[in-house]
Amino acid sequence: MEKALIAMSGGVDSSVAAVLMKEKGYAPIGITMKLYDNEDIYINKEKTCCSLSDIDDARAVALKADFPYYVLNFKAQFKEKVIDKFVSCYMCGSTPNPCIDCNRYLKFDELYRRAKELECEYIVTGHYARVRFDAATGKYQLLKGVDDRKDQSYVLYHLTQEQLAHTIFPLGEYTKDEIRSKAEEYGLHNANKRDSQDICFIPDGDYINFIEEFNNEKIGSGNILDINGKVVGRHKGYYKYTLGQRKGVNVSRTGKNYVLEINADTNEIVIGRNKDLFKTTLIADSFNWISGESPKAPVKVQARTRYHQALADATAEVLDDGRVKVIFDEPQRAITKGQSAVLYDGDVVLGGGEIVEVTQ
Secondary structure, three states, X not given: OOEEEEEOOOOHHHHXXXXXXXXXOOEEEEEEEEOOOHHHHOOOOOOOOOOHHHHHHHHHHHHHHOOOEEEEEOHHHHHHHHHHHHHHHHHOOOOOOHHHHXXXXXXXXXXXXXXXXXXXXXXXXXXXXXXXXXXXXXXXXEEEOOOOOOOOHHHHOOOOHHHHHOEEOOOOOOOHHHHHHHHHHOOOOOOOOOOOOOOOOOOOOOHHHHHHHHHOOOOOOEXXXXXXXXXXXXXXXXXXXXXXXOOOOOEOOOOOOEEEEEXXXXXXXXEEOHHHHEEXXXXXXXXXXXXXXXXXXXXXXXXXXXXXXXXXXXXXXXXOOOOEEEEEEEEEEOOOEOEEEEEEEOOEEEEEEEEEEEEO
């Protein structure tokens, strides 16, 4: 019987994934990754990811389904790879996606190594995505989940051929409603548990307070400029703004004003009209082609630059330095540095990378 390491958060998705794996004849080993303590994230309440109640929920599922369960400490790795980068990104004027980094460096790096140590053939998570082996090319493919509302392929573009060969996403063929029904069918006590909607280490959504607590300082106010360089107002700290933001932009000019640029070096932000937010071209760095092979010529793709954003037609070209230029057929609104550009061919994820430049 093949062993499978199940990443269990205590939620309904990973719980059903574990039971489905046992139902399919695998020997599950449940793992909850302890990523932080509440004092690490300046929160004094129980209801956070990695809380005792989440651990109790995951353990209860393992007991009911009769498979081993452990809690592993990954706090140091999480701080280094996710929290430190999150804060650094904002302080550089970008907008990060910590869920991508958590999946990349924790679930499919640290946990993958632990799976091999435990002689598990597979790592399993509750993501809504699919893995397929293409016999024609001899390559593994990452596909979108069948439930478009829950598809999580965007945060998994970093997966390699080796990782995909040893990864199973049991929920990829199901809708969320079907998974909740299965949880009730299995008699799982967390069948109706609410999905987490926030960044796990900022459960109250106040990322500004988190950054200031983390850095133990507040950056002072600075100038707000229009696109011609004229000072039109003052801001309260550049890291408190994101591209496309309108709320809180108080300037001495009429009409609707949106953040167009954030300059950490000068502590300035640039504002303009909504039309000024639309761009066609980006450069993505640290690009991962899931096949392991980058295209030799420009290729037509569909792309998204935000989680759950509608796919848009584009052309991708690998530059001499390995970075990837993506040119959209139609201008896209608020393409943001720090987010990821992920490329698709229909349901197949081709790869992705972090947006480092936005032009035109």
